[in-house]
Amino acid sequence: MTIFTPYQLNKTITLANRIIMAPLTRCFADNDLVPTQLIAEYYARRAKVGLIVSEATIIDPLGQGYPNTPGIYTNKQIEGWKKVTQAVHEKGGKIFCQLWHCGRVAHSCYTQKQPVSASVTSWHGKVPRTENLEYEMAKELSIKKVKKLVKKYAKAAKNAIEAGFDGVEIHGANGYLIDQFLRQDTNKRQDKFGGNKKRRSRFALKIVKAVSQAIGADKTAIRLSPQAYVHLEYTKGDEKTYQHLLKKLNKLNIAYVHLGAFSDHYTFDYLDKGKASEFIRKYYKGNFISCGGYNINTANEAIDGSKADLIAIGRPLIANPDYMEKIKNNQDLVEYDMLMLSKLI
Numbered sequence: 001m002t003i004f005t006p007y008q009l010n011k012t013i014t015l016a017n018r019i020i021m022a023p024l025t026r027c028f029a030d031n032d033l034v035p036t037q038l039i040a041e042y043y044a045r046r047a048k049v050g051l052i053v054s055e056a057t058i059i060d061p062l063g064q065g066y067p068n069t070p071g072i073y074t075n076k077q078i079e080g081w082k083k084v085t086q087a088v089h090e091k092g093g094k095i096f097c098q099l100w101h102c103g104r105v106a107h108s109c110y111t112q113k114q115p116v117s118a119s120v121t122s123w124h125g126k127v128p129r130t131e132n133l134e135y136e137m138a139k140e141l142s143i144k145k146v147k148k149l150v151k152k153y154a155k156a157a158k159n160a161i162e163a164g165f166d167g168v169e170i171h172g173a174n175g176y177l178i179d180q181f182l183r184q185d186t187n188k189r190q191d192k193f194g195g196n197k198k199r200r201s202r203f204a205l206k207i208v209k210a211v212s213q214a215i216g217a218d219k220t221a222i223r224l225s226p227q228a229y230v231h232l233e234y235t236k237g238d239e240k241t242y243q244h245l246l247k248k249l250n251k252l253n254i255a256y257v258h259l260g261a262f263s264d265h266y267t268f269d270y271l272d273k274g275k276a277s278e279f280i281r282k283y284y285k286g287n288f289i290s291c292g293g294y295n296i297n298t299a300n301e302a303i304d305g306s307k308a309d310l311i312a313i314g315r316p317l318i319a320n321p322d323y324m325e326k327i328k329n330n331q332d333l334v335e336y337d338m339l340m341l342s343k344l345i
């Protein structure tokens, strides 16, 4: 078995190979947060991967934390995404939309409003891509607003299907809103959305269920970072919330769980002394995408050793639009450089 072996995700979706394009925020949407023709062409150039996961796409104006990140809540945005999904499908590819809300790492410079989160907390440091702006104190979401947000995720998922996506990946990773509900560092609530592992998992699970109901569990996926590596801190016991969540996800028959990580080389004492990918594989029995610093050899090893079913590749796909052709023909890859982020090649 290699990365070139097709993979049947479920009854409705079969992938041509086991390489997934990781979600990669590029900040090239227009000022109405609508994806452009250039974005459609950028994704179409990469359509030979088994599945593209789109850049994180905001489900609500209040969820924006970076400039020119696309949305999926207006008709114009749905129309913009149609160009992208059509271009990818014409090349024989498949594409999921990553659904995003930044929570407390959103900023009023984009939203004109105070950010919202599980509790009244703030992240420290400067907001990237701004001139020295600091992160702001978030307002706690009322239960009514939490429930409204769950509906917004479901509506965004329906919009994504209308826009031609093959499914959605709920962004539960990287310290954004859903992760903020999962963690003790950011969730201080004592109502039904906080206080213990079951209640901290409730927001994520409600979203997964609402999205599954709206578009089908076979088209619903989630990305998670059990290792807490960005935008929040680990607190002793968080791993129990993740174990609980992963066990619950086992029963929901979703398309896949995807590790959100920059590097899957590290081990963590609190993740049973193993890697974040091993932790997910241990507790989650469905389709699993690993990610974080893989190359073609380590990807093949992981798949052959059944450490993951699929491998997501991020930075090398920014640097090499023709990544699949190159690895098939054993050609050298261009090395990724951050300067490449200034242009869509």
Ligand SMILES: Cc1cc2nc3c(=O)[nH]c(=O)nc-3n(C[C@H](O)[C@H](O)[C@H](O)COP(=O)(O)O)c2cc1C
Pocket (backbone or CB within 6 Å): 022, 023, 024, 025, 026, 054, 055, 056, 098, 171, 173, 174, 223, 260, 261, 262, 263, 291, 292, 293, 294, 312, 313, 314, 315, 316, 341
């Ligand atoms: C420029 C850039 C943008 C990213 N944007 C997102 C994003 O929108 N959503 C997300 O879940 N992860 C995002 N990530 C993380 C990647 O999906 C991936 O986890 C990371 O790049 C590690 O994989 P790699 O070593 O193959 O690059 C981003 C990473 C980079 C470098």
